[in-house]
Amino acid sequence: MRQEYAETLALKALTWLAGNDEVLPVFMGATGVSEADLKSRAAEPDLLVSVLDFLMMDDAWVQQFCDAEGFDYTEPMIARTYLPGGGHVHWT
Numbered sequence: 001m002r003q004e005y006a007e008t009l010a011l012k013a014l015t016w017l018a019g020n021d022e023v024l025p026v027f028m029g030a031t032g033v034s035e036a037d038l039k040s041r042a043a044e045p046d047l048l049v050s051v052l053d054f055l056m057m058d059d060a061w062v063q064q065f066c067d068a069e070g071f072d073y074t075e076p077m078i079a080r081t082y083l084p085g086g087g088h089v090h091w092t
Contacts, residue, residue, distance in 0.1 A: 010048035
């Protein structure tokens with residue numbers, strides 16, 4: 001997976017998120033972004049990273065997104081590693 005593909009997947013996740021009336025307010029509240037921010041900053045790497053980080057907080061969200069878009073359940077995590085600051089974190 002390349003960074004371009006990772007960005008595309010993250011943009012699709014953002015689109016899915018924007019169309020989800022239940023999860024979008026949670027994302028906006030957790031990140032502090034407004035609807036205007038989502039529109040104007042959609043292609044910015046830091047926003048895309050926050051979208052994937054947020055999505056991966058709940059397995060149900062990952063499953064819903066991947067089922068809707070035809071991705072394997074592991075692809076958001078893999079895509080995240082190709083975006084800035086996406087290296088694996090080792091807590092031990």
